[in-house]
Amino acid sequence: MSAAGVALIGVLGLVVGSVVWVIARARAADRAPLGGPVCANPECGAPLPPVAWLPLLGFGAARRCARCGAAQPRKRALFELATAAYFALAAASFGDDGLRLAATLVFTVPLLLVFLVDWWTRFIHTDVIGVGVVAGLGFALADGGGAFLSALLSALGAVAVFAFFFVLAALIYRNLRVVPFGLGDVYLAAMIGTMARYPAVINALFSGVLLAGLGGVLLLLTRRVGRRDPIPYGPYLCVGALLALLG
């Protein structure tokens, strides 16, 4: 793909990152998903002008809430820039394979939604998983019958392995509320299975588990969480999947 094409896809990623952030905020707060951006201060919650849908805080035009003056979090711009970089990298890596590029870019939407909402709330919403599974199977089908079968089997295999982890964690912790591993993670593994397919699914889930371990240790060492606090697992699985999809 030409440099201009890569740059264009990067800008698309910037916008997708911004829209995903706004929708994830709405999901995390149990508002209508397309209800639009609101103030970051939960005690204010005033709606922001529609320009706040756009990346980089509405290109600087929606930095602060008009009612309470609270600033939009800086992390949001960081998230958008990371999404832009991911899109550009995907375009540069396999931009000439249109189907693969389209699939990878579409898959980022449910993966990033789960990433943000699970990080903020420790909940994985099954309707987002459902959309991701349909996208995974749909793109596999477009790739041929063999790819579709591989997507189905990868999802089933991922469910089998992660259901085993889930039962194991439940037995070890004996209290489902503090188990660092939930049913939502099992569903998420199935979604990643349909997207990454065999053999990339192994790389995807293994990197996710590895990142979760590293992240957990890091959070403990920096005392961001206590030893008994549950650490959301899903965000790491999403990052592992995003990395594997680029591979």
Ligand SMILES: [Zn+2]
């Ligand atoms: Zn406000």
